[in-house]
Amino acid sequence: MTMAERQPKAGSWARDIAMVLGTYIPGFARPPARFVTEQGKPVHGIVAEFDNVVKVYHAAEKVRDAGFKRWDLYSPFPIHGVEEAMGFKRTSLPIFVAAIGFCGAGLGLLFQYWVSASAYPLVVQGKPFGAWEPFVPIMFELGVLPSAFAALFGMLMLNGLPRYHHPLLSREQFLRSSDDRFFICIEAEDPAFDAERIRSLLESAGAESVDLVEDDA
Amino acid sequence: MTQAHIRTPHPAAISDQEYQARLDRLANHPALAEENVQLKPSEASGVQHILLGLGAVGLAATVAGGFVYDLQHALASFEIAVFSSTAMALGALFFVMVYHMTNAAWSTTIRRQYENLASMVPICMAFVAVALAFEIFSGGVLLQWIGMDPHSDHLLEHKSGYLNKAFLIIRFLIYFGVWTFLAVRLRAWSVEQDRSGDRWLTQRCRFNSGWGLLAFALTTAFFAFDFLMSMDFRFYSTMWGVYYFAGAAFSSLAVLAMLFSWLKIRGKLDELVMPEHLHDHGKLMFAFTVFWAYIAFGQYFLIWYGNIPEETAYFVFRRQGGWMTLGTVLIAVHFIIPFFLLISRVPKRAPKLLGALAAILVVAHIIDITWIIKPMISAGEGRQVNPMSWWVDVAAVLGVYGVLGFFMLKKVSSVALIPMKDPRLEHALHHVNYV
Numbered sequence: 001m002t003m004a005e006r007q008p009k010a011g012s013w014a015r016d017i018a019m020v021l022g023t024y025i026p027g028f029a030r031p032p033a034r035f036v037t038e039q040g041k042p043v044h045g046i047v048a049e050f051d052n053v054v055k056v057y058h059a060a061e062k063v064r065d066a067g068f069k070r071w072d073l074y075s076p077f078p079i080h081g082v083e084e085a086m087g088f089k090r091t092s093l094p095i096f097v098a099a100i101g102f103c104g105a106g107l108g109l110l111f112q113y114w115v116s117a118s119a120y121p122l123v124v125q126g127k128p129f130g131a132w133e134p135f136v137p138i139m140f141e142l143g144v145l146p147s148a149f150a151a152l153f154g155m156l157m158l159n160g161l162p163r164y165h166h167p168l169l170s171r172e173q174f175l176r177s178s179d180d181r182f183f184i185c186i187e188a189e190d191p192a193f194d195a196e197r198i199r200s201l202l203e204s205a206g207a208e209s210v211d212l213v214e215d216d217a
Numbered sequence: 218m219t220q221a222h223i224r225t226p227h228p229a230a231i232s233d234q235e236y237q238a239r240l241d242r243l244a245n246h247p248a249l250a251e252e253n254v255q256l257k258p259s260e261a262s263g264v265q266h267i268l269l270g271l272g273a274v275g276l277a278a279t280v281a282g283g284f285v286y287d288l289q290h291a292l293a294s295f296e297i298a299v300f301s302s303t304a305m306a307l308g309a310l311f312f313v314m315v316y317h318m319t320n321a322a323w324s325t326t327i328r329r330q331y332e333n334l335a336s337m338v339p340i341c342m343a344f345v346a347v348a349l350a351f352e353i354f355s356g357g358v359l360l361q362w363i364g365m366d367p368h369s370d371h372l373l374e375h376k377s378g379y380l381n382k383a384f385l386i387i388r389f390l391i392y393f394g395v396w397t398f399l400a401v402r403l404r405a406w407s408v409e410q411d412r413s414g415d416r417w418l419t420q421r422c423r424f425n426s427g428w429g430l431l432a433f434a435l436t437t438a439f440f441a442f443d444f445l446m447s448m449d450f451r452f453y454s455t456m457w458g459v460y461y462f463a464g465a466a467f468s469s470l471a472v473l474a475m476l477f478s479w480l481k482i483r484g485k486l487d488e489l490v491m492p493e494h495l496h497d498h499g500k501l502m503f504a505f506t507v508f509w510a511y512i513a514f515g516q517y518f519l520i521w522y523g524n525i526p527e528e529t530a531y532f533v534f535r536r537q538g539g540w541m542t543l544g545t546v547l548i549a550v551h552f553i554i555p556f557f558l559l560i561s562r563v564p565k566r567a568p569k570l571l572g573a574l575a576a577i578l579v580v581a582h583i584i585d586i587t588w589i590i591k592p593m594i595s596a597g598e599g600r601q602v603n604p605m606s607w608w609v610d611v612a613a614v615l616g617v618y619g620v621l622g623f624f625m626l627k628k629v630s631s632v633a634l635i636p637m638k639d640p641r642l643e644h645a646l647h648h649v650n651y652v
Contacts, residue, residue, distance in 0.1 A: 090562075098560075125522070125524065126524075127522075133517075133518055133521050133522070134522075136514060136518065137518075
């Protein structure tokens with residue numbers, strides 16, 4: 001598993017945005033993989049298999065403490081308290097939703113004011129032009145609806161969904177993650193990715209096996 | 218009612234063995250030690266004396282205000298304090314019943330303080346009775362229709378089947394009876410469970426919360442119609458009852474947040490009322506901030522659009538001069554500031570910050586009731602609000618809230634700070650927010 005690093009800018013904003021664009025917009029090339037195998041295949045990451053929940057829980061704590069950011073734990077059932085063992089950060093989704101929501105409400109106000117006070121003033125029930133009261137329900141709707149969409153689609157985007165295939169699913173053994181095995185996969189996109197260090201870390205944490213995962217998409 | 222009659226098995230009830238097992242597991246829990254769950258009367262007495270002194274001075278100043286200005290101004294100030302505090306007690310009663318109805322486990326450790334606040338209802342109603350006595354014996358001070366000949370005004374004649382002295386007193390007694398029964402009994406059953414460990418008391422609270430919520434919805438709405446809306450007998454708004462309820466739920470949560478903050482500073486309820494509980498309490502505060510704004514705007518919007526003279530007069534007067542300024546302040550402190558502060562996760566989980574924030578909300582609610590009542594002085598012909606009389610409002614608020622605070626702390630220090638043997642207590646100790 002010798003690998004050559006091609007692009008050292010892992011974890012940068014520019015790379016993340018290019019990744020998202022490459023995923024969602026056809027014709028947009030994703031940035032080249034950071035690591036390739038000797039055969040020239042891009043590397044997705046390193047996966048370790050565990051045979052019980054206690055081992056995987058403590059392995060998660062070790063991976064967290066080693067400073068890895070781009071990795072995930074796969075289990076057939078929810079593990080209580082695993083979000084702490086994995087060192088979950090709170091999502092940035094709320095800020096995204098708030099920004100979209102206020103933009104929606106603001107646009108609603110702007111367009112209505114423009115129409116009723118400037119572009120096409122019309123006397124309705126003797127009310128003054130540009131009165132703010134009738135704008136409120138529409139501002140509310142235009143605040144709430146885009147917020148809801150931003151929450152749903154932002155969540156999907158931050159999760160990297162939708163996708164047709166995941167490199168881990170090419171592995172026969174990984175299918176047991178919905179049955180009786182637990183997996184930790186540290187991805188090559190992690191800025192601290194170092195194959196030998198990860199192998200020794202996961203093996204010392206009690207992994208049954210540690211393997212390289214190729215990105216076959 | 219015989220014991221056998223009450224003890225009908227209910228699918229939601231746990232078995233005796235399970236209940237006993239829960240109590241046994243908690244028997245030696247360190248958080249349930251006495252110094253953590255009991256506010257000794259000696260610990261509260263310092264604050265209580267300050268509150269009682271404030272109450273006496275405030276009420277005396279209110280009476281003095283009556284001589285400096287007139288009965289209308291003094292009574293308006295007194296009613297601002299009374300109807301805002303009644304709303305707080307009613308809001309707490311509402312939440313106690315909702316928690317019982319939904320069999321809520323998370324709120325078990327905070328529910329006792331809701332019960333304490335709700336049990337202020339009889340004292341608040343005693344204050345309302347004082348105000349009502351002034352109205353009746355003076356022939357209509359703020360409720361000016363009391364002193365009017367129903368045939369002198371077409372609208373009043375039309376409404377006289379409802380707006381008359383005898384029916385008003387009957388309705389007051391109904392409100393008093395229903396609320397006192399619910400508030401006093403729900404607290405008493407909960408306290409009795411601390412002693413007897415009878416799990417069926419939980420079921421009894423739940424049963425009475427069912428009809429209680431229905432009765433609460435009707436009585437609260439009509440209470441608001443009778444004592445606030447009818448100050449201008451020409452005015453009507455079908456949203457009025459909901460508006461008063463929205464302010465009630467909002468302000469009760471704010472007062473309780475201040476109380477929890479104070480108790481936490483005194484070193485009580487450690488490991489019992491945790492950031493997790495305050496977080497959910499804060500979420501309710503946020504929800505009712507938005508709900509109040511929604512109802513307040515809904516009421517204003519329809520009246521503004523409809524433009525019917527009897528209705529519009531209410532807002533026309535309040536959009537002039539100083540009332541407009543006060544209304545703008547009201548929107549800021551009752552909606553905009555709390556909205557942006559409470560939307561964040563941080564203040565909801567920090568007891569001191571939440572308590573400080575809640576103080577703003579309590580003031581906001583008092584401003585809300587002031588904005589309703591004070592301009593009503595000018596609703597009658599030839600009467601004007603004296604703009605210098607604001608100090609009487611402050612005095613009355615300090616007076617009434619001081620007296621109520623004294624009795625409230627007496628209730629708080631007389632029983633355990635949490636329902637010690639509630640079947641759901643164990644769940645509440647492990648309550649976690651996953652978001």
